[in-house]
Amino acid sequence: MSRARSLLRYLLARLALAPVMLWLIASLVFLLLRVAPGDPIDALLGSRAPAAARAALRSQLGLDQPLWQQYGHFLGQLLRGDLGESLTNQEPVSATIAGSLPASLELGVMALLLAALVGLAVGFSGVARPEGKLDLAGRLYGIGTYALPPFWAAMMVQLLFAVWLGWLPVGGRLPPTVLPPEHSGFYLLTGLQQGLASGHWELLAGAARHLVLPAGTLGLLLSGVFANALRLNLRRALDSDYVEAARSRGLSERRVVLRHALPNALLPVLTITGITVASLIGGALLIEVTYSWPGVAFRLQEAISQRDYPVVQGIVVVVAALVVAVSVAVDLLVALLDPRLSF
Structure with missing residues (x-):
């Protein structure tokens, strides 16, 4: 009962810190946007627009107010759950995020699954013979995939499989002959439902083909994190006292690895999964831009180039909330899962 109470206190403490973290992130992005070079009025009207038109638009958008007033208005909207309106098209920021978030979630989930499967397989491959060829190859794979620049890897994969070989589409989310579903941004799930209901698999097939390259690139780049984490923690677990005790009882090496060492080695990997979600965001920005994937990161890049303050602020806050x-x-x-932890 005491552990359950401690766990509850820990959860409440984390939940209490979450709004503080979101406030700090929102305040930081607000200030960085205002001190960064560039003027949203120039992005909307151009630098040669008449001064009267520029002043009128600046007043209409509230950009002529003192910085502290703009900040107070921003926080007030945020507390009400209102992310504001885009400066470029006056569309609610929440609608912009809702329209692009499913694409990012679809890409991120598939990339994370691939990263975990490939990374754990590579990390586990060198267990039988430590410092052997498989172990060395796994270490090189983990270091190499982690060190590759995402934009360069994406362009090389795009050039090979889409341009030279022509096996997969170069970008986008659907072929031009397939209409996107009207009421859902999750094309894979909707395509599967349509296929099971009516036998039409065009949406699922088109969405899957367009997802292979971006999800595969991002997943392989992140798989090195899982490979290195599992290898290090599995080697540490195999050298521990409780594993030696299991071996001394006459258990087979397979049983020792699978039943005793592997479950304990996977717990730190699970922690790394949470950190990898944050890495997904940075990697997805470059991947989505390279493959013209209409997700949140792609919209963020567009908003930054257009100096669209509300869209940038809204996307950063929503993504930060998801990461937290x-x-x-x-x-x-x-x-x-780990009874050894105390709070």
């Missing part, structure tokens, strides 16, 4: 939520969920899951 995933981090808290992973920490809580690790605490539930």
